[in-house]
Amino acid sequence: MKNSYTEKEQYYGDYLALDKILDAQFPESEARGVEAHDEMLFIIVHQTYELWFKQIMHELNSIIEIFNESEINDNSASLQIATHRTNRIIEIWRLLVSQITVIETMSSMDFLDFRDLLSPASGFQSYQFRQLEAKLGLKMENRHAKCYYEHQLTEEHVEGIREVEKQTSLIDLIGQWLERIPFWDDAYWQNFEVAEGADTTLHPFWATYRKIYQDGLSKGEMSAISMKDFDALFLGKGDLTTRLSTRACQAILFITLYRDYPLLQTPYQFINKWLEIDELMAMWRYRHISMVKTTIGMRAGTGGSTGASYLKGAMEKHHIFGDFARLTTYLIPRTKLPKLPKELIDKMHFSI
Numbered sequence: 001m002k003n004s005y006t007e008k009e010q011y012y013g014d015y016l017a018l019d020k021i022l023d024a025q026f027p028e029s030e031a032r033g034v035e036a037h038d039e040m041l042f043i044i045v046h047q048t049y050e051l052w053f054k055q056i057m058h059e060l061n062s063i064i065e066i067f068n069e070s071e072i073n074d075n076s077a078s079l080q081i082a083t084h085r086t087n088r089i090i091e092i093w094r095l096l097v098s099q100i101t102v103i104e105t106m107s108s109m110d111f112l113d114f115r116d117l118l119s120p121a122s123g124f125q126s127y128q129f130r131q132l133e134a135k136l137g138l139k140m141e142n143r144h145a146k147c148y149y150e151h152q153l154t155e156e157h158v159e160g161i162r163e164v165e166k167q168t169s170l171i172d173l174i175g176q177w178l179e180r181i182p183f184w185d186d187a188y189w190q191n192f193e194v195a196e197g198a199d200t201t202l203h204p205f206w207a208t209y210r211k212i213y214q215d216g217l218s219k220g221e222m223s224a225i226s227m228k229d230f231d232a233l234f235l236g237k238g239d240l241t242t243r244l245s246t247r248a249c250q251a252i253l254f255i256t257l258y259r260d261y262p263l264l265q266t267p268y269q270f271i272n273k274w275l276e277i278d279e280l281m282a283m284w285r286y287r288h289i290s291m292v293k294t295t296i297g298m299r300a301g302t303g304g305s306t307g308a309s310y311l312k313g314a315m316e317k318h319h320i321f322g323d324f325a326r327l328t329t330y331l332i333p334r335t336k337l338p339k340l341p342k343e344l345i346d347k348m349h350f351s352i
């Protein structure tokens with residue numbers, strides 16, 4: 001007996017709009033009567049990436065919405081939801097990195113069968129990828145070879161990216177949240193004992209931490225690590241350019257050092273996950289470059305860039321959470337951590 005479905009009941013294919021999705025592959029080679037078996041794979045792999053980019057944007061938009069709230073309680077459901085969704089983005093990026101092996105089954109000769117037919121289209125024109133970078137915090141002036149953008153994207157897409165840039169990016173929202181964290185209120189530090197020989201003009205914690213850190217540097221490290229950078233990052237002295245403010249840098253370091261306190265666990269995980277995403281995106285870029293090298297060698301891209309050499313520049317320049325990674329230079333072993341004032345410790349435990 002044939003089943004019939006009422007308007008309110010869902011049928012698998014209709015619910016997923018499979019008629020649209022499965023009827024959206026139009027190999028140019030087929031249209032032009034040229035045999036190019038692998039063009040179907042090329043199209044489907046790109047479409048799959050775009051679907052996952054859509055899901056990443058869906059998660060990212062919701063995280064941005066949470067961070068746009070003026071107040072986030074660090075153990076509230078909203079920070080946990082943001083962390084959970086960030087984790088989902090991580091798993092999708094892992095998949096996107098490993099998925100490159102599928103397109104790698106296409107040989108250079110197989111690609112040459114249809115490559116000219118798709119020119120000048122290129123992954124460079126992926127609007128979702130560009131929006132994603134901008135939402136995270138990449139600005140047009142910091143993009144590698146930014147002249148390509150105006151030549152290769154439609155005016156509408158360039159305008160769309162600029163519109164996204166006008167909104168507060170995720171990294172800036174995270175920075176604002178970190179600045180609001182109240183570790184440094186005087187009330188906590190009145191009874192804190194500053195380390196002997198430390199600069200007493202500084203905040204008691206930073207005076208002590210700076211001293212312990214400097215004393216702990218080995219001879220080799222002393223020549224490589226500049227205390228000037230330490231002072232610029234955590235004391236606001238000097239002219240080092242950073243994306244995050246001094247207060248935000250202080251908060252990240254503090255959260256990382258004292259992450260074992262219950263109140264700091266979710267903030268630590270959240271920050272660390274974004275560092276992981278930055279790394280995964282760089283890994284994807286790296287895998288994409290090696291795949292490009294084996295498929296087209298040193299040829300120019302269909303989008304008109306210098307190909308592998310352009311991509312290498314973008315990989316090096318398009319990190320967004322680089323400040324997070326840089327701060328790990330200034331960690332010290334747990335055994336040397338300054339003991340925090342009781343008032344602050346009380347605040348960082350869950351009270352029953």
Ligand code: HEM
Nearest residue numbers: 045049122123124126129292295301302303304305307314
């Ligand atoms: C045979 C496979 C592929 C080749 C030979 C290739 C080649 C290239 C080249 C040469 C570029 C630089 C721009 C240009 O001049 O065209 C580029 C950019 C790009 N491609 Fe691919 N690609 C391939 C597969 C993919 C896949 C499966 C994706 C998934 C979405 C992808 C996404 C991108 C993106 C997002 C960019 C811009 C990267 C940036 O500007 O940082 N590509 N690709």
